[in-house]
Amino acid sequence: PKYLQVDLTQECKELIHTLPKVKGWIGNHLHQYEGFWYPTRSLQGLLTCQKHFQALDADILLVTIPKSGTTWLKALAFALLNRKRYEDMHIHDHPLLTTNPHDLVPFLELNIYVEKDRIPDLNLLSSPRLFATHLPYVSLPKSVKESNCKIVYLCRDPKDTFVSMWHFANKLRPESIGANSLEECFDTFCRGMNPYGPYWDHILGYWKESLERPEKIMFLKFEDMKIEPTIVLKKLAEFVGCSFSKEEEYKGIVDGILNLCSFDNLSNLQVNKTGKLRFGVENKVYFRRGEVGDSKNLLTVEMNEMINTIVEKKLGEHGLRF
Numbered sequence: 287p288k289y290l291q292v293d294l295t296q297e298c299k300e301l302i303h304t305l306p307k308v309k310g311w312i313g314n315h316l317h318q319y320e321g322f323w324y325p326t327r328s329l330q331g332l333l334t335c336q337k338h339f340q341a342l343d344a345d346i347l348l349v350t351i352p353k354s355g356t357t358w359l360k361a362l363a364f365a366l367l368n369r370k371r372y373e374d375m376h377i378h379d380h381p382l383l384t385t386n387p388h389d390l391v392p393f394l395e396l397n398i399y400v401e402k403d404r405i406p407d408l409n410l411l412s413s414p415r416l417f418a419t420h421l422p423y424v425s426l427p428k429s430v431k432e433s434n435c436k437i438v439y440l441c442r443d444p445k446d447t448f449v450s451m452w453h454f455a456n457k458l459r460p461e462s463i464g465a466n467s468l469e470e471c472f473d474t475f476c477r478g479m480n481p482y483g484p485y486w487d488h489i490l491g492y493w494k495e496s497l498e499r500p501e502k503i504m505f506l507k508f509e510d511m512k513i514e515p516t517i518v519l520k521k522l523a524e525f526v527g528c529s530f531s532k533e534e535e536y537k538g539i540v541d542g543i544l545n546l547c548s549f550d551n552l553s554n555l556q557v558n559k560t561g562k563l564r565f566g567v568e569n570k571v572y573f574r575r576g577e578v579g580d581s582k583n584l585l586t587v588e589m590n591e592m593i594n595t596i597v598e599k600k601l602g603e604h605g606l607r608f
């Protein structure tokens with residue numbers, strides 16, 4: 287499939303030779319670079335992005351690890367920032383009704399900087415530019431850290447993220463190689479060898495930074511968004527500098543955005559049932575259940591406890607729990 291193909295630069299080929307490598311979840315390999323594990327395609331994108339991406343102060347960058355709610359966050363942020371242009375959320379020309387959020391908010395390392403010979407001109411985009419990435423804090427392009435651009439980090443209970451990733455990887459794996467075994471994936475996840483893992487280190491990098499620079503990094507949890515979506519969306523609006531006015535609240539714009547971006551609404555749209563992303567993945571694989579605690583349906587009590595123990599050890603002392 288197209289999403290597994292990569293045309294590597296000489297620099298990336300040479301680097302890969304020197305990096306630890308393990309079997310990937312979807313097809314090819316994971317390479318360990320700057321402390322995290324990357325699919326080959328992401329590593330190529332990471333190198334180009336580190337070299338070429340110039341963040342602007344007005345930029346907004348959405349950061350997640352795969353399967354922690356990226357699609358939802360992209361939809362919400364897009365609807366939030368473009369709300370003036372599409373005032374009436376029910377009219378049929380809202381882009382989210384006909385386009386999957388991933389085609390509206392591109393990933394730096396997976397979409398924008400993935401073709402080795404093509405460095406796109408991002409100056410043509412209207413402000414504020416909205417991008418996404420799965421990169422851990424240490425590996426963000428320098429200009430992202432040094433500019434005043436805003437970072438919104440969303441994480442999710444690692445147990446649910448793992449289960450979501452396991453299902454997702456199995457759907458994306460070429461039929462010829464069959465499904466991943468749950469036990470094998472679980473073991474690699476616990477050892478941090480999942481795409482962009484170790485997950486706890488990914489979370490911790492952004493958590494620490496968000497405590498140091500709360501005006502730069504907003505730290506969100508999927509679970510909080512499920513419980514109090516209105517509060518989170520309003521805080522998000524404030525953080526990115528476009529708070530809702532009293533009049534907008536009165537007109538029901540906040541609820542309009544939440545309904546537009548809800549799992550039920552997005553997952554039932556024709557485009558997300560039958561469409562495909564520009565780079566070939568079927569839109570429907572991004573919508574499964576969208577619930578909190580679904581890992582209970584798949585993990586044994588022992589597996590559950592194992593992740594809880596790791597999370598407590600790695601994140602508990604920093605005040606982070608799921």
Ligand code: A3P
Binds near residue numbers: 446575
């Ligand atoms: P599950 O597999 O647990 O259902 P990502 O967007 O980072 O790839 O994460 C995908 C996960 O988010 C999947 O979780 C998916 O169902 C869920 N999801 C997708 N859209 C959502 C939405 N609008 N609201 C809540 N959850 C959503």
